[in-house]
Amino acid sequence: MVFEIPADLNPALVGLAWLRGRWEGTGYRQWPGEEKVSYAIQIDFADNGEDFLHYLAQAFEVDADGKPAKPLFMETGFWRPLADGTVDVMMASPDGYAEIWFGKLQPGRLDLITDAVARTRDAKVAYTAGRRLYGTVDGKLMFSFDRATETEELQPYLWATLARR
Secondary structure (H helix, E strand, C coil): CCCCCCCCCCHHHHHHHHHEEEEEEEEEECCCCCCEEEEEEEECCCCCCCCCCCEECCCCCCCCEEEEEEEEEEEEEEECCCCCCEEEEEECCCEEEEEEEEEEECCCEEEEEEEEEEEEECCCCCCCEEEEEEEEECCEEEEEEEECCCCCCCCEEEEEEEEEC
């Protein structure tokens, strides 16, 4: 994927520059005991001159015509690249989760695993651990999220393909 790194980008963010901007696409959510759900997703990675990216993802279930029908999930957080080539990610969701992720940064790819997942008492699911992949293939952003809960082992949960907007 060819993209231009802005001259005013904080040097710490050069390794994550390929993520910057707005991405939109579609994907699926599947979990044991639930029907497979199609969704539309928008992910924004923004910087403000500091040494982190702000992350915001919003997804909506879609109807038979592919139009958003109802909110599915939302999360926000901060992505901090470190000098050793790793990335620390902090995320939160209104579903009652706060997560700490870490991973190794590679050109156009970032694999993340949870270091910690905290839940509120009334969190929607007893989510305990996760693994995520963000990567570019032919200019598209590929995203996957494997999840574990108190009753289910780590397994595929969400996946999507997004285009830069």
